[in-house]
Amino acid sequence: MKTKFIILCFLGALFWAIPSHSFNFGNILKEVQKSTRPPEKTQPSKEEETKPKQSPAQSSGQSGGLIGLGNSLGIFDKKTSKILQQSVNTLKALQPIAYEEEKAIGGRLAVEVFNRYGGAYDDPELLRYVNLVGQTVADVSSRSDIDYHFAILNTEFPNAFATPGGYVFVSIGLLRMIENEAELAGILAHEVAHIARKHALQTLERSRSLQGVSSLTLTVIDKDPGLFDKLIDEVSNVLFTKGLDKKLEFEADKYGREFAYRTGYYPGALKRFIQKLGASKKNQGSIFSSTHPTSRERYSLLQKYSSRYKKASLYPTLGKRFKVALKRQN
Amino acid sequence: MRLLIYSFIFLFAGFSFTSQVAAETWYVKKSATKLQAKAKARSKVLGKLNKGTPVDVLRKSGKFYKVSAGGETGWIFRFKLTKNLPSGSGGDDDVLGALGGQQQIAARESAYGSSIRGLSPVSEEHAIKKGASPASIESVKEMERYKVDDEALDKFLEEGRLGAYAD
Numbered sequence: 001m002k003t004k005f006i007i008l009c010f011l012g013a014l015f016w017a018i019p020s021h022s023f024n025f026g027n028i029l030k031e032v033q034k035s036t037r038p039p040e041k042t043q044p045s046k047e048e049e050t051k052p053k054q055s056p057a058q059s060s061g062q063s064g065g066l067i068g069l070g071n072s073l074g075i076f077d078k079k080t081s082k083i084l085q086q087s088v089n090t091l092k093a094l095q096p097i098a099y100e101e102e103k104a105i106g107g108r109l110a111v112e113v114f115n116r117y118g119g120a121y122d123d124p125e126l127l128r129y130v131n132l133v134g135q136t137v138a139d140v141s142s143r144s145d146i147d148y149h150f151a152i153l154n155t156e157f158p159n160a161f162a163t164p165g166g167y168v169f170v171s172i173g174l175l176r177m178i179e180n181e182a183e184l185a186g187i188l189a190h191e192v193a194h195i196a197r198k199h200a201l202q203t204l205e206r207s208r209s210l211q212g213v214s215s216l217t218l219t220v221i222d223k224d225p226g227l228f229d230k231l232i233d234e235v236s237n238v239l240f241t242k243g244l245d246k247k248l249e250f251e252a253d254k255y256g257r258e259f260a261y262r263t264g265y266y267p268g269a270l271k272r273f274i275q276k277l278g279a280s281k282k283n284q285g286s287i288f289s290s291t292h293p294t295s296r297e298r299y300s301l302l303q304k305y306s307s308r309y310k311k312a313s314l315y316p317t318l319g320k321r322f323k324v325a326l327k328r329q330n
Numbered sequence: 331m332r333l334l335i336y337s338f339i340f341l342f343a344g345f346s347f348t349s350q351v352a353a354e355t356w357y358v359k360k361s362a363t364k365l366q367a368k369a370k371a372r373s374k375v376l377g378k379l380n381k382g383t384p385v386d387v388l389r390k391s392g393k394f395y396k397v398s399a400g401g402e403t404g405w406i407f408r409f410k411l412t413k414n415l416p417s418g419s420g421g422d423d424d425v426l427g428a429l430g431g432q433q434q435i436a437a438r439e440s441a442y443g444s445s446i447r448g449l450s451p452v453s454e455e456h457a458i459k460k461g462a463s464p465a466s467i468e469s470v471k472e473m474e475r476y477k478v479d480d481e482a483l484d485k486f487l488e489e490g491r492l493g494a495y496a497d
Contacts, residue, residue, distance in 0.1 A: 100450075103453075108452070111457040112457075112462065114465070114466035119469060120469040132482070136493060139410075145381060150476075167473065222452070225456075262409055264490075264495075316492075
């Protein structure tokens with residue numbers, strides 16, 4: 001009996017000592033991991049990383065050859081070939097825009113934001129606070145390996161913007177509507193999510209301005225300054241007038257809430273602020289309201305996917321710290 | 331035979347009660363990521379890892395992952411790690427060098443630190459050409475120069491009980 005016990009102990013000790021990668025229990029391990037994973041597919045998983053969606057028609061490069069062949073064999077007449085070729089060019093795969101080019105586009109748009117929306121608000125202490133909150137949510141985002149920059153705009157209209165490459169803006173008017181740090185974190189995280197998920201770039205990559213361009217590099221931009229003009233006009237129109245696709249806004253809401261939650265903030269704060277914003281007269285007719293889905297739609301969507309944030313009320317809102325940071329404003 | 335059955339039960343039970351997982355290689359998302367002695371934000375800092383440093387994840391426990399990096403074992407706040415190699419990192423950084431680099435990280439208060447890239451000349455030229463105000467251009471440059479240093483950020487998180495300091 002004693003021998004059996006010793007053998008059992010030895011086997012047990014051996015098991016514990018063996019590096020775990022020696023065993024692959026497949027599904028059992030997956031179940032262990034699953035227990036800490038968000039249950040909902042539409043949410044970013046805790047380890048998810050930014051994978052910008054593929055440009056359309058990645059395989060269309062072959063089509064030109066086929067059209068040419070069809071033309072030479074007399075299957076298509078010239079007019080049909082031309083139409084087909086134009087369609088192919090529209091769909092021609094654009095290599096994902098690299099970070100350097102993303103920063104060039106985002107930096108130019110950032111100048112435009114200051115130019116259009118009152119310039120920078122001069123309050124170094126408040127700026128420091130906004131940067132601290134912004135950085136905390138950016139650090140747990142799915143794209144924390146780039147630099148994020150946060151600024152306050154000198155306008156009383158409630159506004160918040162993100163431009164590609166890591167530029168995030170919030171207006172002093174919006175800050176004055178906020179009640180606590182968790183709300184601010186939710187708003188900044190929403191903007192960080194636009195950058196992390198490359199929403200503006202996705203829109204641009206589908207743009208007609210890039211028809212026939214297979215790779216947007218600074219060299220290409222240098223050779224064709226008109227192209228950069230077109231790109232900036234197009235993204236400006238989306239960010240400042242038309243607004244991004246509703247789906248992208250909803251995605252930014254969901255990811256934003258998730259990033260704020262990962263940081264440890266009360267995850268219901270963004271939803272609560274959206275509701276407040278919807279009821280505010282200040283927001284009516286603002287650029288913020290015209291470029292975003294209605295507050296009701298956004299609130300409903302966040303409400304629909306709230307179940308995963310159990311014990312949400314235990315998370316802090318940090319209202320006092322926010323009020324201290326903003327107190328000179330009141 | 332009975333011994334064999336007991337052995338399997340013992341092995342299986344042992345496995346079920348541990349949160350040890352198959353070692354996977356993950357990467358550090360950002361430079362100056364703390365490798366700590368325990369799965370607690372206030373535990374001793376064993377070293378700081380560079381962005382892109384590969385680590386073997388040995389165990390997952392709540393907000394922290396137990397990892398092995400360059401012969402050192404410790405805990406890292408899970409959101410500081412990624413399964414994919416972060417962009418712009420070399421990926422094969424000298425981990426030992428990174429671990430020894432803790433002293434080199436200067437403690438600075440939030441300030442206008444060194445700019446990473448600055449406003450792209452393409453952006454600036456275009457903005458000037460289109461008549462953007464010099465103040466707007468300067469504001470973007472200021473925005474880029476502004477840097478919150480790691481120590482200030484850590485203190486901010488600790489005071490708010492956020493991030494790794496959250497309950």
